[in-house]
Amino acid sequence: MSDNWYMLTLIGEDKPGIVAAITRSLFDLGLNLGETSMLRLGGNFTIMMMVSGIHEEQALRAQLRPVIEAQGMCLHIDPIRAQLHEHVLPNIQVTVSGADRAGIVAQVTGALAACGFNILDLESDVAGSADEPVYIMQIAGVADVSVESIEAALDPLRRDGVDVNVSAIETYIG
Amino acid sequence: MAILDILKLPDPALKQLSEPVSEFDDELLAFIADLEETRLNGPAAVGIAAPQVGYARRIVIIDCSTTRKPVPNHGHLVLVNPEITHWEGYEPGREGCLSVPDYTGNVIRATRIHLVAQDPHGSPLEFDMEGYEARAAQHEIDHLDGMLFVDRVVSRRADLFKRKVYQKGGKRKN
Numbered sequence: 001m002s003d004n005w006y007m008l009t010l011i012g013e014d015k016p017g018i019v020a021a022i023t024r025s026l027f028d029l030g031l032n033l034g035e036t037s038m039l040r041l042g043g044n045f046t047i048m049m050m051v052s053g054i055h056e057e058q059a060l061r062a063q064l065r066p067v068i069e070a071q072g073m074c075l076h077i078d079p080i081r082a083q084l085h086e087h088v089l090p091n092i093q094v095t096v097s098g099a100d101r102a103g104i105v106a107q108v109t110g111a112l113a114a115c116g117f118n119i120l121d122l123e124s125d126v127a128g129s130a131d132e133p134v135y136i137m138q139i140a141g142v143a144d145v146s147v148e149s150i151e152a153a154l155d156p157l158r159r160d161g162v163d164v165n166v167s168a169i170e171t172y173i174g
Numbered sequence: 175m176a177i178l179d180i181l182k183l184p185d186p187a188l189k190q191l192s193e194p195v196s197e198f199d200d201e202l203l204a205f206i207a208d209l210e211e212t213r214l215n216g217p218a219a220v221g222i223a224a225p226q227v228g229y230a231r232r233i234v235i236i237d238c239s240t241t242r243k244p245v246p247n248h249g250h251l252v253l254v255n256p257e258i259t260h261w262e263g264y265e266p267g268r269e270g271c272l273s274v275p276d277y278t279g280n281v282i283r284a285t286r287i288h289l290v291a292q293d294p295h296g297s298p299l300e301f302d303m304e305g306y307e308a309r310a311a312q313h314e315i316d317h318l319d320g321m322l323f324v325d326r327v328v329s330r331r332a333d334l335f336k337r338k339v340y341q342k343g344g345k346r347k348n
Binding site: 085086087089090168169170171172173174 | 217218219220221222223236241242243245267268269270271272275276277278306309310313314
């Protein structure tokens, strides 16, 4: 029987030991992990992870229920096609920061999409204080166009007071 | 000339401390020719270090003259017994490694270094390097000390804002 791949999405209030408990259960059930992202977002601990095993989706959900409930998490399962060992190298990174206001992400990513920029990784954070929140975003991706043309596409945001920095990523291989 | 096998993580030989070269003979020249042929074979490597092919001697090759956008560089360099005698500044940048296929990550390196070494005939060499070339030298000299870039990878979340501050505070004024 060949392995099935799933993307597990787990979310719950952050506390110590979540990753240890969840990954121990997965290991005990004979599941293997692929690529994962585990991150605290605003007091919530979020996990997205590729797992593989012979388990059917319903059985997997049932077998994970005890640990999910014990950890106070929500679980979502999607069957996926796994593409391992096929990382795409980003060639452009964009960093954005500015006073927080509605629409920054939509404007930036809209301008990037219009350039054919494919986002590989985007992380954004709200920094500053409750009175003066600051939005900070880092994007790495692939585009066939020049840094200058992406700069030009993002220029209108600069006029709105958002600080935008575009740079080429020259990955050193040695 | 021959293309040598590249050792890959987790080969323990990659963690060895390499010995200084003391004999500048034909054997050394033949090895350097093979190392260069190996560097040029397969995915484009900017640099290579002797321990990556299982030869624990302090020899590296770097060539930063072929980047997409030209960077300050000293061309094709064979560095025997290289030693960094001065470090300045720091900057994250993306690195990958022939010994760690399908993985890249951000590593913080000194932006400016002074390096002393010997050429393949034992004559002294001395360079001031900056940016990408300084990164190359640091990555390759790490190999001589049994260190891989995966030991130094930092999260984008943690490092890119520092880079921005650095650029505003220093680099752009130059």
